[in-house]
Amino acid sequence: MDKNIKNVVFDLGGVLLNLDLQRTIDAFKEAGFEDVEKQIRAFNHQGIFQQFEAGGITAEEFRNAIRENIQAPLTDEEIDDYWSRMLLDIPCEKLKLILELREKYMVYLLSNTNPIHWNHVCKHAFNYHSFRVEDYFEETYLSYEMHDAKPNKSIFEKMLSEANLLPEETLFIDDSEANCQAAASLGIQVHHYRIGDDLKEIFE
Secondary structure, eight states, X not given: OOTTOOEEEEOSBTTTBOBOHHHHHHHHHHHXXXXXXXXXXXXXXXXXXXXXXXXXXXXXXXXXXXXXXXXXXXXXXXXXXHHXXXXXXXXXXXXXXXXXXXXXXXXXXXXXXXHHHHHHHXXXXXXXXXXXXXXXXXXXXXXXXXXXXXXXXXHHHHHHHHHTXXXXXXXXXXXXXXXXXXXXXXXXXXXXXXXXXXXXXXXX
């Protein structure tokens, strides 16, 4: 890794957080949401799932849109549960690594996420010893709060500006090639993470 790196920016889902999207797809299909898989995997930002992550609709509007697609009397809690079933865990060794990295680097999170998922993750995924999510990162940059989403270059520009980071001193780790390419185009150093990679090796 480049010795000039002072800042490390992690993606959440797929890099730190283990995911199983099929669990959410299966839950919604069972509830009667016929084309949920097609909508979740849509690459444009017009679908309800993409709008939700870009902060275009509120949690209440998202739940109501789900009900319209299912036409079933699901409660808020049921919708939140189905939507969050894809979220598994963050392995303890990764949480430990982040805490160790904070002794040498400024560590940030840049994630395409939404308030339902973020609340779930904060409650269940970062509870290593007595630490909370705030203990792992200098700042968290979340798509729904920024009204923007990766791989838009603008979300990286906002993060660099708000955190006062120099791109050449910043390493971005993401499991999406498109997101890595967008960051690299701004001069940010990148590591394209693949499932099974040892994060520790990046810093050795």
